[in-house]
Amino acid sequence: MSETVSAAEPGKAPEESEQCESYLEAGGHTLMSWLTTTDHKRIGILYAIAITFFFFIAGIAIGLVRLELMSPRGLFLSDDEYNRLFSLHGIVMVWFFLVPSIPATFGNFFLPLMIGAKDVAFPRLNLLSWYVYLLAAGFACYAIVAGGVDTGWTFYTPFSSLYSNGNVLAAAAGVFVAGFSSIATGVNFITTTHMLRAPGMTWFRLPLFVWAIYATSVVIVLATPILAMSLLLIIAERLFGLPVFNPNDGGDPILFQHLFWFYSHPAVYIMILPAMGVISEVFTCFARRHIFGYAMMIYAILGIAVIGFFVWGHHMFVSGESQFANLMFSLLSFLVAVPSAIKVFNWTATLYRGSISFEAPMVYAMGFVGLFTMGGLTGLFLASIPIDVHVTDTYFVVAHFHYIMVGGSVSAFFAALHFWWPKITGKLYSEAWARFAAVIMFLGFNSTFLPQYIMGYTGMPRRYHVYPPEFQAYHVLSSMGALVLLTAYMLPLVYLTWSLFHGKKAPANPWRATGLEWQTPSPPPEYNFEEIPRVDTLPYEYHPENQGGPFRPQGKVIGGK
Amino acid sequence: MEGFAPKASSYASQWDWFFFVLVTVSSIVVATVFVAIVHFSIRYRRGVNARREPxxxxxxxxxxxxxxxxxxxxxxxxxxxxxxxxxxxxVPPEGALQIHVIGKQWMWKIQQPNGVREIDEIHAPIGRPVQLIMTSEDVIHSMFLPALRLKQDVLPGRYTYLWFNADKPGVYHLFCAEFCGTSHSRMTGRFVLMTPTEYSRWSAAQPEADNLARQGQALFSSLGCSGCHSKSSSVPAPDLHGVFGNPVQLSDGRSIIADEAYIHDSIVLPEKDIVAGFAPIMPSFAGQVSEEQIIKLVAYIRSLSTERHP
Amino acid sequence: MSDDPSVVQFPWPTVARQREGVAFGMWTFLGSEILFFGGLLLTYAVYRTLYPQAFNSGSAATDIFYGTINTALLLTSSFIMTMALRGSESGSRGVVAACMLTTAAFGLAFLAVKGLEYAEDIDKHLVPGPHFPLHPPARLFFAFYWVATGVHAIHLLVGILVAVFLGIRVALRQMAPESTAIEAASLYWHFVDSVWIVLYALIYLPGRSGA
Known part of the structure; x- marks a missing residue:
């Protein structure tokens, strides 16, 4: 217990670390120094910039869609324009924002720091991943500029392969290439976690964020190639006329759906597992308490990752799949919900006997738990075959996955952003504005998507440009909510950018957290640690019984705090 | 509640009951988690006295x-x-009224059993089981009847089925629920449920048409099927009397029930399932017959079985 | 082997650890590759189950002569690649450079034979299109044939480029023969070879036994 840090110490500004040049200084400020960097921290930031751009592109697309839906007969878009906008929203949000969002930014930045490594296993491959992502983004942008694609994000055959007049080739090529970027990042993270943990950082001492990124990487590496192959088959069919899914030659369009969902259901876990990791970090830190059921949380992550591979058929209950297959997939879908429920209970129980404070990351994280619970429970509806038959392909499903993907993953992204911002930039943002944005985001989200649940139950199909007037009230409510949500997303852009130039200097460990990353200066030096730290304790050794009292870092960092 | 999400069958009522039980259970869970978080947040907030030992x-x-x-x-x-x-x-009950549905970009083509054709409208009687036999001419569509809480994808090159027993006359929505291209949101229509007497009055008032089997018989000879598939033919082709609904022995040892899907595939993909004892000489009719014509041919071949065993 | 500064790379502490890490990373990537081809093999399995006769007739239209020559070429290349790896372990620059370049040459020979076969296939209208000579479901077989051999050829091409690149770098003394890249390249090469063995069985052999 000699390393336990006393209450007063960590708040101090870290003048003592001035001798250590931060990663932002080392290597220089030139554009070239960023474009040729192999520093995982800088690459994380490169990713952050790229995905922020795509987040707003896809956001604008859906903003136009929501505006159009204010009227049941449409306002200013043609059918084709409408279809292209929602397809653009889906494709870009899924593959150019959500999949890379937390892993490629915070995962890149913090995985090596949290396990006590100087970098990821293959730093040059890491930079290459980013360039491959840019290449994919180029294809996607070309598809958008050259007229867009109208298949939805699911690329269902034979529409995508034989009938669509959109730019399917460029879009599919973009997603195909983006897959290689994901796989390279996944291989890198897996190898890093296996091979470069600091001495004493055993598997059962890893912070849950590391576990989550690790499990996500395994899912990425095993699922993404299937997507790549199914898109390649579409490209072969469209470009060379090779009939793979063409029913006129005896091909089976449903086979494509199996291949697609074999990737795209695990992809949901690619998007949500890192979010769960973030929430675990934030909850323990702001409740000053060891995470409830640490081992169980790990098993839950692994359980979700493994079972998640065997539930893809629940997207196809009405596709003409055999009834017995439906039953198996339904059962497995209920099973995969168990570990998710356990995680919610464990987060809640972590608050018990804690010493809770409500800084911005915690507010975002609590929003996550609420929205994730609501999204997860409606997942049970969809796992029940008869319910799914009615509400699939309606707004009910749209609401469900937005609660998970946006209410869940995006809230967690913001929690992570606010939690680690002082570490990444060395600056403090305005706490009041950040909390305000978190609350607005929560309210805006619910007013956007709660009406969609009801509208889905009453039978409003998704991807409808014009619709019967009885659904208009819900659409108007939802669009108003979207406006609030848009405002909430713009706020962090403003106050975080402001903090970069005018924010107070952040101390090394403003939240007094136990992770190794917090024991380095803010921002961290170029190679993270002068000497690889030794780890001799579990993560999350907070001691709430002494109010805001001492805590025990996972290891002592030389030249750090 | 009625205008909110109309229900037209007892299945739909049971469905709603199931749904709202789940809504209630979920609300209780959400409320519990919410109350627990709020309670802990107040009781254990930093700065207040509380028990905090492990x-x-x-x-x-x-x-x-x-x-x-x-x-x-x-x-x-x-x-x-x-x-x-x-x-x-x-499993649909025996003796359901069979209505054929063909989806195509961007309309629904309906054929009533008596040969009456409809576009974007399904008229059906209440009080007896009705089965929809559906296929698509192009991409995947999906038949969505919200008032019945039912939905089924409609696939090219394959038949899918949906059956219901409605109990409330009225005009309800009919949607295509699977994205199918430009005018997907306009591929909608009216689903009209009528009392049996109204239904027979309605179908009698439609322009006269031969029933499906009769139309199929005409096609059977005009397309040249009868040239081979008849007892007098010199070409060895299976006799189609009594085939429908019964098992067929195939040349690779499998055995298959001759249903709509089998007849359909035998017309457009004759290579797929060769009947034992026959050479694979039948040409494919893919591209030469439409899905509507196939429905009529199937109806005719079906009638060849029912005639023998009335 | 020492912690040769020309071999050990950031952020690895030792050469031994780096060697372990590079092999581990390569295996992880190959796991991903297996799933990539797995998606393709699944479509094959589904369609062959649905249309066994069409797949037999499709296979009969392929030229097993080219396929068998190519199998022999690739198996030999894998043997030579293993010799390169042995050379790397004993640190002999000449063996590594020579074997890497020979392996690449065998790979090129494979591609050349494949090119001849493609030319013959196109000549016989075996590309699914208006003049395709077989019954429709056999078009599914040939869709698989073109996609599978095409994707495999691209993999092989990447392997050849890597082998040439490494072989030349080692020969020019720009890279130590002990470099961990040699083992990674050999793992990848063997994988591409194994994929071919599976494809050979699936493409050329159906229906050729017995009658």
Whole structure:
């Protein structure tokens, strides 16, 4: 217990670390120094910039869609324009924002720091991943500029392969290439976690964020190639006329759906597992308490990752799949919900006997738990075959996955952003504005998507440009909510950018957290640690019984705090 | 409630009941988590006095075990209920009225059993089982009848089925629920449920048309099918009398029930399932017959079986 | 082997650890590759189950002569690649450079034979299109044939480029023969070879036994 840090110490500004040049200084400020960097921290930031751009592109697309839906007969878009906008929203949000969002930014930045490594296993491959992502983004942008694609994000055959007049080739090529970027990042993270943990950082001492990124990487590496192959088959069919899914030659369009969902259901876990990791970090830190059921949380992550591979058929209950297959997939879908429920209970129980404070990351994280619970429970509806038959392909499903993907993953992204911002930039943002944005985001989200649940139950199909007037009230409510949500997303852009130039200097460990990353200066030096730290304790050794009292870092960092 | 989400069958009412039980259970869970978080947030907020020593290992293990087991059991119970609900109405009863549906970009083509054709409208009687036999001419569509809480994808090159027993006359929505291109949102129509007497009055008032089997018989000879598939033919081709609904022995040893899908595939993909004892000499009619014509041919071949065993 | 500064790379502490890490990373990537081809093999399995006769007739239209020559070429190349790896372990620059370049040459020979076969296939209208000579479901077989051999050829091409690149770098003394890249390249090469063995069985052999 000699390393336990006393209450007063960590708040101090870290003048003592001035001798250590931060990663932002080392290597220089030139554009070239960023474009040729192999520093995982800088690459994380490169990713952050790229995905922020795509987040707003896809956001604008859906903003136009929501505006159009204010009227049941449409306002200013043609059918084709409408279809292209929602397809653009889906494709870009899924593959150019959500999949890379937390892993490629915070995962890149913090995985090596949290396990006590100087970098990821293959730093040059890491930079290459980013360039491959840019290449994919180029294809996607070309598809958008050259007229867009109208298949939805699911690329269902034979529409995508034989009938669509959109730019399917460029879009599919973009997603195909983006897959290689994901796989390279996944291989890198897996190898890093296996091979470069600091001495004493055993598997059962890893912070849950590391576990989550690790499990996500395994899912990425095993699922993404299937997507790549199914898109390649579409490209072969469209470009060379090779009939793979063409029913006129005896091909089976449903086979494509199996291949697609074999990737795209695990992809949901690619998007949500890192979010769960973030929430675990934030909850323990702001409740000053060891995470409830640490081992169980790990098993839950692994359980979700493994079972998640065997539930893809629940997207196809009405596709003409055999009834017995439906039953198996339904059962497995209920099973995969168990570990998710356990995680919610464990987060809640972590608050018990804690010493809770409500800084911005915690507010975002609590929003996550609420929205994730609501999204997860409606997942049970969809796992029940008869319910799914009615509400699939309606707004009910749209609401469900937005609660998970946006209410869940995006809230967690913001929690992570606010939690680690002082570490990444060395600056403090305005706490009041950040909390305000978190609350607005929560309210805006619910007013956007709660009406969609009801509208889905009453039978409003998704991807409808014009619709019967009885659904208009819900659409108007939802669009108003979207406006609030848009405002909430713009706020962090403003106050975080402001903090970069005018924010107070952040101390090394403003939240007094136990992770190794917090024991380095803010921002961290170029190679993270002068000497690889030794780890001799579990993560999350907070001691709430002494109010805001001492805590025990996972290891002592030389030249750090 | 009625205008909110109209229901037109007892299945739909049971469905709603199931749905709202789930809504209630979920609301209780959300409320519990919410109350727990708010309660802990107040009681254990920083700066107030409260017990904060660690909980005992045994206590937390028991808690962990019980909510894991509890959730798993609860989920299994919901699964059981849902699966039983699904399976109960899975097999359509004998003697259902069969209505054929063809989806194509971006319209629904309907053929009533008596040969009456409709576009974007399905008229059906209440009080007796009705089966929709559906296929697509191009991409995947999906027949969505919200008032019945039913939906089924409509696939090219394959038949899918949907059956219901409605009990409330009225005009309801009919949607295409699977994205199918430009005018997907306009591929909608009216689903008209009528009392049996109204239904027969309505179908009698439609422009006269031969029934499907009769139209199929005409096609059977005009397309040249009868040139081979008849007893007098010199070409060895299977006799089609009494085939429909019965098992067929195939040349590779498998045996298959001759249903709509089998007849359909035999016309457009004759290579697929060769009848034992015959050479694969039949040319494919893919591209030469439309899905509508195939429905008529199937109806004719079906009639060849029912004639023999009335 | 020492912690040769020309071999050990950031952020690895030792050569031994780096060697372990590079092999581990390569295996992880190959796991991903297996799933990539797995998606393709699944479509094959589904369609062959649905249309066994069409797949037999499709296979009969392929030229097993080219396929068998190519199998022999690739198996030999894998043997030579293993010799390169042995050379790397004993640190002999000449063996590594020579074997890497020979392996690449065998790979090129494979591609040349494949090119001849493609030319013959196109000549016989075996590309699914208006003049395709077989019954429709056999078009599914040939869709698989073109996609599978095409994707495999691209993999092989990447392997050849890597082998040439490494072989030349080692020969020019720009890279130590002990470099961990040699083992990574050999793992990848063997994988591409194994994929071919599976494809050979699936493409050329159906229906050729017995009658």
């Amino acid at each position: 909980v005992s290992e045994t206590f937390s293990n028991r808690l962990e075990f019980s909510w894991t087991a509890g959730t798993a059991l609860a989920f299994l119970a919901i699964f059981w209920w849902a699966a039983a609900f699904q399976l109960r109405d899975f």
